[in-house]
Amino acid sequence: xxxxxxxxxxxxxxxxxxxxxxxxxxxxxxxxxxxxxxxxxxxxxxxxxxxxxxxxxxxxxxxxxxxxxxxxxxxxxxxxxxxxxxxxxxxxxxxxxxxxxxxxxxxxxxxxxxxxxxxxxxxxxxxxxxxxxxxxxxxxxxxxxxxxxxxxxxxxxxxxxxxxxxxxxxxxxxxxxxxxxxxxxxxxxxxxxxxxxxxxxxxxxxxxxxxxxxxxxxxxxxxxxxxxxxxxxxxxxxxxxxxxxxxxxxxxx
Amino acid sequence: xxxxxxxxxxxxxxxxxxxxxxxxxxxxxxxxxxxxxxxxxxxxxxxxxxxxxxxxxxxxxxxxxxxxxxxxxxxxxxxxxxxxxxxxxxxxxxxxxxxxxxxxxxxxxxxxxxxxxxxxxxxxxxxxxxxxxxxxxxxxxxxxxxxxxxxxxxxxxxxxxxxxxxxxxxxxxxxxxxxxxxxxxxxxxxxxxxxxxxxxxxxxxxxxxxxxxxxxxxxxxxxxxxxxxxxxxxxxxxxxxxxxxxxxxxxxxxxxxxxxxxxxxxxxxxxxxxxxxxxxxxxxxxxxxxxxxxxxxxxxxxxxxxxxxxxxxxxxxxxxxxxxxxxxxxxxxxxxxxxxxxxxxxxxxxxxxxxxxxxxxxxxxxxxxxxxxxxxxxxxxxxxxxxxxxxxxxxxxxxxxxxxxxxxxxxxxxxxxxx
Numbered sequence: 001x002x003x004x005x006x007x008x009x010x011x012x013x014x015x016x017x018x019x020x021x022x023x024x025x026x027x028x029x030x031x032x033x034x035x036x037x038x039x040x041x042x043x044x045x046x047x048x049x050x051x052x053x054x055x056x057x058x059x060x061x062x063x064x065x066x067x068x069x070x071x072x073x074x075x076x077x078x079x080x081x082x083x084x085x086x087x088x089x090x091x092x093x094x095x096x097x098x099x100x101x102x103x104x105x106x107x108x109x110x111x112x113x114x115x116x117x118x119x120x121x122x123x124x125x126x127x128x129x130x131x132x133x134x135x136x137x138x139x140x141x142x143x144x145x146x147x148x149x150x151x152x153x154x155x156x157x158x159x160x161x162x163x164x165x166x167x168x169x170x171x172x173x174x175x176x177x178x179x180x181x182x183x184x185x186x187x188x189x190x191x192x193x194x195x196x197x198x199x200x201x202x203x204x205x206x207x208x209x210x211x212x213x214x215x216x217x218x219x220x221x222x223x224x225x226x227x228x229x230x231x232x233x234x235x236x237x238x239x240x241x242x243x244x245x246x247x248x249x250x251x252x253x
Numbered sequence: 254x255x256x257x258x259x260x261x262x263x264x265x266x267x268x269x270x271x272x273x274x275x276x277x278x279x280x281x282x283x284x285x286x287x288x289x290x291x292x293x294x295x296x297x298x299x300x301x302x303x304x305x306x307x308x309x310x311x312x313x314x315x316x317x318x319x320x321x322x323x324x325x326x327x328x329x330x331x332x333x334x335x336x337x338x339x340x341x342x343x344x345x346x347x348x349x350x351x352x353x354x355x356x357x358x359x360x361x362x363x364x365x366x367x368x369x370x371x372x373x374x375x376x377x378x379x380x381x382x383x384x385x386x387x388x389x390x391x392x393x394x395x396x397x398x399x400x401x402x403x404x405x406x407x408x409x410x411x412x413x414x415x416x417x418x419x420x421x422x423x424x425x426x427x428x429x430x431x432x433x434x435x436x437x438x439x440x441x442x443x444x445x446x447x448x449x450x451x452x453x454x455x456x457x458x459x460x461x462x463x464x465x466x467x468x469x470x471x472x473x474x475x476x477x478x479x480x481x482x483x484x485x486x487x488x489x490x491x492x493x494x495x496x497x498x499x500x501x502x503x504x505x506x507x508x509x510x511x512x513x514x515x516x517x518x519x520x521x522x523x524x525x526x527x528x529x530x531x532x533x534x535x536x537x538x539x540x541x542x543x544x545x546x547x548x549x550x551x552x553x554x555x556x557x558x559x560x561x562x563x564x565x566x567x568x569x570x571x572x573x574x575x576x577x578x579x580x581x582x583x584x585x586x587x588x589x590x591x592x593x594x595x596x597x598x599x600x601x602x603x604x605x606x607x608x609x610x611x612x613x614x615x616x617x618x619x620x621x622x623x624x625x626x627x628x629x630x631x632x633x634x635x636x637x638x639x640x641x642x643x644x645x646x647x648x649x650x651x652x653x654x655x656x657x658x659x660x661x662x663x664x665x666x667x668x669x670x671x672x
Contacts (some may be wrong), residue, residue: 020277020619021616021619021620021670024615024616024619024670025670028612028670028671053609053611053642073609074609074611074612075608075609075612075671076609076611076612076615076616076671077609077611077612112619113615114611114614114615114618116611117611117615
């Protein structure tokens with residue numbers, strides 16, 4: 001059901017009652033039957049500011065849809081949140097952001113609350129939308145990072161270096177990383193990899209092969225989305241760029 | 254007897270139009286009198302008449318309209334003087350409310366304090382008799398100390414201030430005592446006269462917050478011997494935005510000017526200004542002169558409710574309300590009343606176990622019953638009972654036993670809905 005349809009359902013339910021005491025009784029019963037949130041969920045950061053009674057609201061995302069849980073030390077307040085949760089639960093962040101709910105006014109709830117509680121209601125609605133916005137941003141970041149979103153930038157960086165250590169210079173029996181041919185490894189937000197590298201000499205006949213090998217190895221590294229390689233001879237490579245292991249390997253130390 | 258009672262009650266209530274009003278379609282049961290009282294026709298008519306026939310700034314002009322306005326203002330000052338039996342008009346200063354009155358004293362009196370000096374306040378204080386002292390103390394390193402309640406001491410649950418602690422707290426460091434005549438939460442009447450004698454024996458002046466006391470007790474400031482007494486017009490049937498500060502002449506004269514402006518000066522030059530005599534010295538700027546003037550009919554109404562046959566009937570009614578409420582609330586094991594014992598004004602603050610006070614107030618509102626919920630500007634006191642909010646029903650002399658019964662019936666209905 002869409003948010004609008006659920007709202008319509010609530011409006012119909014409330015139309016059965018012809019006086020506010022019965023409506024309140026219904027709200028109170030909703031509050032009582034709401035699943036209790038455990039103490040861990042009653043964190044200060046989940047407390048909604050602007051409510052006279054204390055209200056906690058938590059939100060989690062499952063398969064791109066948001067689910068809320070809440071609690072309050074006031075049962076009427078709890079009943080009202082349960083209505084909000086019923087409307088918003090199981091919708092995407094975008095649907096929640098786009099929604100303009102009016103059932104609160106249609107059933108006369110806003111007019112029948114004390115001003116302090118009406119302000120609290122506004123604060124709750126605001127908090128729900130803030131959650132939706134936060135999850136939307138998170139989702140967009142993930143989408144931008146593609147399937148590889150499960151690897152952090154640091155992890156991808158490590159994986160790229162591990163891959164570079166598997167590529168050997170055709171003439172010297174040392175990998176391109178320890179040899180000091182790699183000037184820069186940059187992993188972007190979207191896990192695209194940029195590598196700036198050089199050759200031991202500008203006239204190296206195997207340059208293309210080496211760049212190809214690097215490209216293949218890094219592309220296959222876990223978490224990498226794409227690879228871009230820039231070959232440079234500025235500054236020029238010299239022996240001092242080799243790692244200690246490399247120099248040891250070559251008997252230079 | 255019963256005929257006489259209902260006749261007098263309906264006459265009194267007939268004078269206060271708001272009481273026959275409705276709330277959410279139900280007959281209004283107004284039980285938030287500790288917050289503000291409803292106004293009698295005498296006050297309402299006076300206000301509208303004064304706005305039409307006597308509206309001109311006071312103490313300033315030569316024309317008749319201004320004379321009339323000034324006269325109404327000064328007549329009201331005289332009315333206040335006689336109502337609390339102050340010695341003279343110079344002892345009555347008009348402010349904007351009890352809060353402003355206490356701030357005036359806290360700010361000006363405490364300028365003479367030094368680091369380590371002490372200000373004593375009570376554990377049942379309203380925020381307006383706590384915060385002004387904290388602000389004043391901060392300025393020169395003075396200390397605000399609290400005379401605890403039995404609850405704060407872990408010695409009981411009555412909410413009564415443990416004045417037996419006072420003997421060990423009074424020392425040469427104590428420079429002023431800020432008492433509460435009647436707590437706006439517990440409704441308990443504090444033995445201010447006794448405490449004042451003790452303080453005076455050590456030369457310590459005493460301010461009394463009379464916001465509630467002025468309504469429920471006959472106040473004679475000379476008999477009480479307090480140095481300052483503060484109260485608000487709106488809690489005793491007058492207009493909002495008007496307060497009174499009574500001060501002994503010597504005490505008021507010892508205070509430096511508070512706010513500067515018009516009316517509080519004698520002569521002004523750019524080099525030196527001299528100040529007006531009491532009481533105008535503390536009334537800078539245009540006062541709420543119409544509101545202040547409404548104290549004449551308001552205090553007359555308060556007197557009428559205390560005197561003669563009417564006074565007797567209303568006093569009896571108050572006694573019955575207190576007995577009924579005490580019995581009804583204490584017979585429910587789920588209810589804890591904050592403020593129990595003898596000598597209590599009809600102010601009942603309490604919680605029902607497992608029920609939120611805000612929820613109760615919300616449902617009572619729908620049943621036409623106006624009560625307060627929350628902290629009632631006395632957070633430390635409410636917290637001391639282990640609560641972070643409470644419900645308060647506070648009665649005025651115009652309330653009836655039937656209203657108390659309606660309240661309890663509605664309370665039980667709300668409780669059953671919520672539990």
